[in-house]
Amino acid sequence: MIIPFVDLKKQYNDLKSEIIPGIEKVFEDGSFIMGEQLKEFEKNVSDYLGQESLGCASGSDALLLSLLAMEIKAGDQIITTPFTFFATAGAIARLGAVPVFVDIDVKTFNIDCSKIEKAINEKTKAILVVHIFGQCVDMDSVMVLAKRYNLKVIEDACQAFGAEYKGKQAGTIGDFGCFSFFPTKNLGGAGDGGLVTCRLPADLEKIKKLQIHGSKKKYFHEFVGINSRLDSLQAVVLDIKLKYIDGWNEKRRKIARQYNQVFSGLVKTPQEVLPGKHIFHQYAILTEDRDALLDYLQKNQVAAGVYYPLALHLQGCFKYLGYSAGSFPISEKICAEVVSLPIYPEMTESQIEFVIKTFTDFFQKHS
Numbered sequence: 001m002i003i004p005f006v007d008l009k010k011q012y013n014d015l016k017s018e019i020i021p022g023i024e025k026v027f028e029d030g031s032f033i034m035g036e037q038l039k040e041f042e043k044n045v046s047d048y049l050g051q052e053s054l055g056c057a058s059g060s061d062a063l064l065l066s067l068l069a070m071e072i073k074a075g076d077q078i079i080t081t082p083f084t085f086f087a088t089a090g091a092i093a094r095l096g097a098v099p100v101f102v103d104i105d106v107k108t109f110n111i112d113c114s115k116i117e118k119a120i121n122e123k124t125k126a127i128l129v130v131h132i133f134g135q136c137v138d139m140d141s142v143m144v145l146a147k148r149y150n151l152k153v154i155e156d157a158c159q160a161f162g163a164e165y166k167g168k169q170a171g172t173i174g175d176f177g178c179f180s181f182f183p184t185k186n187l188g189g190a191g192d193g194g195l196v197t198c199r200l201p202a203d204l205e206k207i208k209k210l211q212i213h214g215s216k217k218k219y220f221h222e223f224v225g226i227n228s229r230l231d232s233l234q235a236v237v238l239d240i241k242l243k244y245i246d247g248w249n250e251k252r253r254k255i256a257r258q259y260n261q262v263f264s265g266l267v268k269t270p271q272e273v274l275p276g277k278h279i280f281h282q283y284a285i286l287t288e289d290r291d292a293l294l295d296y297l298q299k300n301q302v303a304a305g306v307y308y309p310l311a312l313h314l315q316g317c318f319k320y321l322g323y324s325a326g327s328f329p330i331s332e333k334i335c336a337e338v339v340s341l342p343i344y345p346e347m348t349e350s351q352i353e354f355v356i357k358t359f360t361d362f363f364q365k366h367s
């Protein structure tokens with residue numbers, strides 16, 4: 001049996017009869033950019049999140065647009081995590097601002113909120129948290145600090161569409177919430193796509209202009225923005241998938257429970273921290289035997305991934321920030337031990353069982 005890491009073909013086959021007519025209509029209408037389909041999706045996704053939201057070209061752009069809306073400038077400091085996809089810190093650095101990393105919590109892989117305060121100084125403008133792998137950061141702690149020091153909060157919810165914190169949707173607790181619709185995300189389009197949601201209507205209005213080169217009236221520009229829109233073809237696909245996202249997330253949670261039942265005796269397994277709802281964008285375990293495990297899984301045709309092999313403070317492009325090995329020991333340890341296993345709603349019971357058996361066999365042979 002071959003277990004892929006995700007199965008987008010299967011998902012497409014399930015949805016083909018809905019997707020194709022929707023795509024055809026975009027071509028027939030010729031409404032590729034800023035058309036009705038985008039408005040419809042923005043309305044539905046805003047209803048889902050309970051907060052007004054705007055499509056944009058990618059999750060990376062969602063982050064950039066949020067920072068631009070805050071008027072982040074060269075030299076400003078933004079507190080964030082070194083254990084995330086590059087885009088989180090890339091958006092900060094791109095504006096000449098400084099990513100200030102804070103180590104993570106070993107249990108959730110999220111930023112360790114007890115260490116944030118020490119990193120705050122007069123140059124700090126915002127805290128950019130990442131709900132890594134689909135589990136929310138302890139947002140109450142973050143919001144208390146943000147209020148005390150008058151900081152903005154951006155939530156990178158690119159892996160957390162539909163995750164919750166105390167009954168609130170991920171991305172709707174801070175000032176800005178950023179989502180990615182990259183095809184392999186739990187809500188994924190047929191190409192690049194993203195979304196920004198804003199707590200304050202004024203911020204949303206600003207991003208509405210920023211994403212079309214800083215103009216409201218065509219060809220009249222109030223400020224310098226970027227070109228970052230979600231195109232109609234993506235909006236059609238995402239609007240269809242949005243109807244299924246809750247069921248899909250539940251399926252992920254169910255697979256995680258099945259894995260945990262067996263794997264918790266073998267390795268460190270991911271735990272859901274209450275009162276939050278983890279949507280298991282990734283199912284990530286920790287083991288000191290990582291390389292041997294990866295080899296074994298590959299030989300037995302079970303796909304696996306390493307998110308992430310190198311923490312951001314050790315990336316070549318961030319050498320100038322002055323961090324070194326040992327700066328963030330927990331992030332570094334997790335980068336050395338983490339393995340993500342296949343978890344997606346299209347997995348069949350026999351595929352799940354095959355992953356469980358292969359994984360268990362490895363540890364029996366190696367103990």
Ligand SMILES: *Cc1c(COP(=O)(O)O)cnc(C)c1O
Pocket residue numbers: 058059060061084085087088130156158159179180181182192193194
């Ligand atoms: C995927 C992802 C992004 C970037 O999204 P793109 O749509 O690929 O630009 C940013 N942050 C995190 C945590 C991500 O997982």
